[in-house]
Amino acid sequence: MDRRNFLRYGAAAGALFGAARINPDFFFSSAYAQGARPLVFLSAENITGNWDPTAHTTLSQTNIEGFVMGYLTRAPMRPEQPDEVVYELATEITELDAHRLQIKLREGVTFHDGKPFKAEDVKATFEYGAMADRPKQVYPGPTDTFEVTTPDDYTVVVDTSKGGYGASLFIFLASYLPILSATDVAAGPKGPLSQRLNGTGPFKFVAQQGNNTVMEAFPGYFRGAPKVPGVTFSFVGDATTRMLSLMNGQADVIERLEPEQVETLQGEAGIKLSRLVSVENKYLWFRCSKPPFNDPRVRKAAAHAIDRSMIMEIMGTAGEASNNFISPIKFGYFDIPNYPEYNPEECQRLLAEAGFPGGEGLPDLEYITSTGFYPKTKEYGEVITALLQEQGFPVTLNVMEVAAWNERLYDRPGGGPGHMVDCGWSTGSPEPDLVLRTHFHSSAKRITGIEDPEIDAALDAERNAHSMEARKESLQTNLMPMLADKVPALSLFTSVLIHGMRADVDGLFIYPDGQSDAATTTIA
Amino acid sequence: MFILRFLARRLFQGAIIVFLVSALIFTLLRVVPGDPVRLMAGGMAPEALIEQIATDMGLRDPIWQQFGRYMGGVMQGDLGQSFVRPANGAAVGGASFDDTTRSERAEVLTLIAETAPMTLQLALLAMVFALIIAVPIGVWGGLRPGGWPDRMALYLSSLFVSLPNFWLGIVLALILSVKLQLMPAIGYQGFAYTILPALVLAIEIAPFVIRTLTVSVAGVMRQNFIDIAGVRGLTRNQIVFRHALKNSSVPLLNLLGVQFSMLLGGVLVIEFIFDYPGLGLLTINAVMQRDFPLIQGIAIVTAAAFVLINIAVDLIATAIDPRLEY
Numbered sequence: 001m002d003r004r005n006f007l008r009y010g011a012a013a014g015a016l017f018g019a020a021r022i023n024p025d026f027f028f029s030s031a032y033a034q035g036a037r038p039l040v041f042l043s044a045e046n047i048t049g050n051w052d053p054t055a056h057t058t059l060s061q062t063n064i065e066g067f068v069m070g071y072l073t074r075a076p077m078r079p080e081q082p083d084e085v086v087y088e089l090a091t092e093i094t095e096l097d098a099h100r101l102q103i104k105l106r107e108g109v110t111f112h113d114g115k116p117f118k119a120e121d122v123k124a125t126f127e128y129g130a131m132a133d134r135p136k137q138v139y140p141g142p143t144d145t146f147e148v149t150t151p152d153d154y155t156v157v158v159d160t161s162k163g164g165y166g167a168s169l170f171i172f173l174a175s176y177l178p179i180l181s182a183t184d185v186a187a188g189p190k191g192p193l194s195q196r197l198n199g200t201g202p203f204k205f206v207a208q209q210g211n212n213t214v215m216e217a218f219p220g221y222f223r224g225a226p227k228v229p230g231v232t233f234s235f236v237g238d239a240t241t242r243m244l245s246l247m248n249g250q251a252d253v254i255e256r257l258e259p260e261q262v263e264t265l266q267g268e269a270g271i272k273l274s275r276l277v278s279v280e281n282k283y284l285w286f287r288c289s290k291p292p293f294n295d296p297r298v299r300k301a302a303a304h305a306i307d308r309s310m311i312m313e314i315m316g317t318a319g320e321a322s323n324n325f326i327s328p329i330k331f332g333y334f335d336i337p338n339y340p341e342y343n344p345e346e347c348q349r350l351l352a353e354a355g356f357p358g359g360e361g362l363p364d365l366e367y368i369t370s371t372g373f374y375p376k377t378k379e380y381g382e383v384i385t386a387l388l389q390e391q392g393f394p395v396t397l398n399v400m401e402v403a404a405w406n407e408r409l410y411d412r413p414g415g416g417p418g419h420m421v422d423c424g425w426s427t428g429s430p431e432p433d434l435v436l437r438t439h440f441h442s443s444a445k446r447i448t449g450i451e452d453p454e455i456d457a458a459l460d461a462e463r464n465a466h467s468m469e470a471r472k473e474s475l476q477t478n479l480m481p482m483l484a485d486k487v488p489a490l491s492l493f494t495s496v497l498i499h500g501m502r503a504d505v506d507g508l509f510i511y512p513d514g515q516s517d518a519a520t521t522t523i524a
Numbered sequence: 525m526f527i528l529r530f531l532a533r534r535l536f537q538g539a540i541i542v543f544l545v546s547a548l549i550f551t552l553l554r555v556v557p558g559d560p561v562r563l564m565a566g567g568m569a570p571e572a573l574i575e576q577i578a579t580d581m582g583l584r585d586p587i588w589q590q591f592g593r594y595m596g597g598v599m600q601g602d603l604g605q606s607f608v609r610p611a612n613g614a615a616v617g618g619a620s621f622d623d624t625t626r627s628e629r630a631e632v633l634t635l636i637a638e639t640a641p642m643t644l645q646l647a648l649l650a651m652v653f654a655l656i657i658a659v660p661i662g663v664w665g666g667l668r669p670g671g672w673p674d675r676m677a678l679y680l681s682s683l684f685v686s687l688p689n690f691w692l693g694i695v696l697a698l699i700l701s702v703k704l705q706l707m708p709a710i711g712y713q714g715f716a717y718t719i720l721p722a723l724v725l726a727i728e729i730a731p732f733v734i735r736t737l738t739v740s741v742a743g744v745m746r747q748n749f750i751d752i753a754g755v756r757g758l759t760r761n762q763i764v765f766r767h768a769l770k771n772s773s774v775p776l777l778n779l780l781g782v783q784f785s786m787l788l789g790g791v792l793v794i795e796f797i798f799d800y801p802g803l804g805l806l807t808i809n810a811v812m813q814r815d816f817p818l819i820q821g822i823a824i825v826t827a828a829a830f831v832l833i834n835i836a837v838d839l840i841a842t843a844i845d846p847r848l849e850y
Contacts, residue, residue, distance in 0.1 A: 006527055006839070010836075049608075049609070049610040208610075210801055211801075234711070236710070236711075236799050237796070237799075238796060238797060238799070240694060240797070241710055241796075241797055241798070241799050244694065244697045244698065244701070244702060244709060244710060245709070245710040245711070245799075247698070247702040248697070248701040248702040248705065248708065248709055248710070249705070250708055250709070250710050250711065251710075401812050403809075403812045403813050404812060
């Protein structure tokens with residue numbers, strides 16, 4: 001064979017291979033041809049690779065669970081009625097006494113795998129979700145602090161006598177923890193729970209295809225089959241790409257709009273925006289288990305160095321001012337009177353008292369933040385850095401892409417990486433302990449690493465209160481002022497969730513934690 | 525026999541290049557900051573667990589030992605498993621520290637085999653578009669050296685080369701996809717999704733093709749055999765298309781070989797902007813997640829592609845101009 005023939009045969013083989021790659025549909029079907037089509041939701045965050053709902057605290061995956069899983073109740077948490085509860089798998093919740101809660105369940109509901117929903121599923125979910133080795137922080141206490149009995153297939157009684165806390169805590173938990181199938185739970189954390197989602201929600205999990213989570217309408221959904229044939233939930237890392245997808249009609253819903261994107265989209269025909277005060281506050285978390293922020297005076301000095309009104313100017317429509325460690329739509333919120341305000345004199349006084357006059361003697365401090373997920377983190381991170389430097393804190397801002405920041409986020413033995421970290425915390429329930437206990441109790445201390453017996457006692461006291469009123473009082477007169485005094489973290493503001501969606505998408509209900517209810521959604 | 529000797533020699537040289545690239549990438553990945561085990565195990569993992577996983581995986585052995593093991597696998601076609609990605613290929617984020625329930629990790633070879641054809645399709649289409657844009661402008665400029673077609677070729681090249689590809693990508697998506705609704709832009713659901721990113725890449729490549737063609741066509745047109753062709757009675761079209769273009773194509777071929785290899789190496793920015801699921805997007809995610817086996821696998825595959833493309837280019841060049849020796 002000479003080289004000309006070699007090339008000729010090579011080219012023919014290449015053409016043959018290439019022809020097989022061409023999609024013939026392209027030549028006769030328009031990319032915009034649409035019949036009944038699934039709802040396309042673009043997410044700003046990736047998933048974890050483990051479908052067990054108790055194995056993560058990742059928002060995007062929680063949003064997927066919102067489509068697939070069923071909950072005993074749902075909490076719409078609108079500012080005008082923050083503690084409203086809508087019954088879903090539960091039909092009635094009654095406090096039998098301070099330590100016993102009775103939950104009546106809906107009949108005729110089935111899981112996507114065909115298993116009928118019964119009391120055993122609720123019992124299995126509560127017991128499994130509260131196990132100490134489950135990464136998702138579930139309050140009010142571990143499995144051995146409560147007992148779940150099932151008098152019949154559709155009644156559950158939760159008894160918290162052993163734990164000493166009020167059973168009413170399970171009322172808010174009901175809208176946070178998705179109900180798992182007892183059969184899945186029995187197979188343990190290495191069983192089917194980690195391989196796929198199986199719920200009672202309007203959409204059935206079909207497959208994970210690359211970065212696309214494919215769900216299809218569940219015809220047996222107890223509120224009636226959804227109108228759209230499915231939901232495709234995709235991770236798209238770039239904010240501009242998500243916006244362009246919405247504008248050209250490839251996406252129906254996108255999340256976490258930047259303020260300037262809001263301005264762009266406001267003028268666009270065919271696009272509407274949803275703005276919701278969320279359950280998420282954004283925090284500056286201090287690494288409390290290592291110097292210098294193991295000293296509450298230094299933490300408080302840093303808090304007094306920060307002018308939060310400047311941050312609000314940067315956030316624009318994407319932030320809402322608040323003066324508490326929880327969102328205004330959570331149970332127990334009030335403006336804490338001693339919440340640290342911008343006060344350079346007080347900052348200097350505290351620094352001097354801690355032995356660092358004018359910041360002298362402080363070690364080099366690393367402030368870790370992310371870019372690409374939360375709006376404006378880099379921009380307000382630079383402002384916070386400048387304000388802290390102005391008061392003598394030798395701070396360096398380290399802006400990371402989401403995966404690297406995620407890797408450095410949590411506490412570790414000896415203290416997590418860096419000295420301060422930016423992060424939000426969002427939980428789909430009015431329950432304040434899902435934030436407060438998760439982050440400030442020494443048994444959890446997710447990011448701060450704080451171990452403070454006084455805070456632990458205050459958290460236990462409010463949890464153990466025997467009525468909702470007593471609990472609110474304990475929160476507002478004891479725990480919250482104490483947190484404002486010890487400042488294990490500084491809540492900067494409450495996030496406003498801004499979703500962009502196509503104008504022809506109707507009936508999509510968005511919860512303040514970012515989950516959506518598309519059971520009655522239509523696409524014109 | 526020439527072809528066999530040529531292929532044997534070049535493939536041997538290529539294997540050495542791929543080996544050296546692998547060694548370099550392998551060493552660099554292990555000396556840069558960022559512990560992949562921390563990413564695998566999750567943010568809350570205690571140090572003892574991190575060390576245990578790292579030791580179990582052999583990541584605390586000397587680099588040469590790790591490299592030896594790795595190359596042993598590569599020789600048998602095993603590029604290893606991704607540190608981070610589950611078998612379904614999803615990009616994943618933070619999870620718990622001792623989460624033994626994560627799905628099975630994906631094979632690097634499978635991930636590359638799924639994404640490489642996408643990038644190959646994009647690269648081929650980009651080259652076709654680039655030639656459609658550049659050949660008429662470049663040839664015309666070369667036929668009129670110093671004239672206005674030559675100046676126009678220069679101005680257009682300068683314009684194209686100064687457009688940042690991320691900006692151009694967003695603008696073209698806005699105009700062609702959002703405003704005119706001519707084609708889709710984001711993700712991949714079919715061949716149509718390749719057009720827009722390919723167009724952006726073509727505009728990026730076109731200036732180099734234009735300049736190369738302008739210069740080489742002008743050079744060939746000054747040769748004696750072109751003048752003699754006129755004397756032989758050939759028409760201008762015959763001279764240009766049958767003789768001048770053929771002789772000008774060798775430098776162009778070399779350029780296209782290099783450009784195509786670079787495209788296959790992962791068109792990072794473009795694939796990220798268009799969320800195009802090719803090698804570029806895979807590479808970006810792999811780098812961000814410190815997914816060593818995946819980065820190494822991509823490096824080896826693209827180095828091998830580079831070598832093979834260059835062998836093909838040299839073969840074609842000798843076919844066009846038998847005087848060339850490689």
